[in-house]
Amino acid sequence: MAARSKRSGDRARPRKEPRSPCNYSLALGFLICWPMPVVYRIGGLRVVIWPNDHRPAHVHVKGAEGEAVFNLNCPGGPPELRESYGFKVPDVNRIEEALVELVPTLCAEWRTIHGDY
Numbered sequence: 001m002a003a004r005s006k007r008s009g010d011r012a013r014p015r016k017e018p019r020s021p022c023n024y025s026l027a028l029g030f031l032i033c034w035p036m037p038v039v040y041r042i043g044g045l046r047v048v049i050w051p052n053d054h055r056p057a058h059v060h061v062k063g064a065e066g067e068a069v070f071n072l073n074c075p076g077g078p079p080e081l082r083e084s085y086g087f088k089v090p091d092v093n094r095i096e097e098a099l100v101e102l103v104p105t106l107c108a109e110w111r112t113i114h115g116d117y
Contacts, residue, residue: 046063073103
């Protein structure tokens, strides 16, 4: 039996393009291009800690409706709203309530990424 060429049975597969690492920041007003490290999700919202961000320890909460930034006040909290764009007040309050329980986890994640608070 003759050996078949590896190519004879292969099908051309469409090449998957990598997802863009760019995200439009409502808070900053321009496109940011690097991977977004989502550390937690609250419903459909992404809780993000940027790897090249500044102190104090804080998280960005991003969703289709807007973006908010909360200082974590590590290690014990409570989280404090620093800025919000697009979210309604009840949504911001709901996010803040959810973050209260996550402060120890988020502070540990900040420390892993950045070192000190």
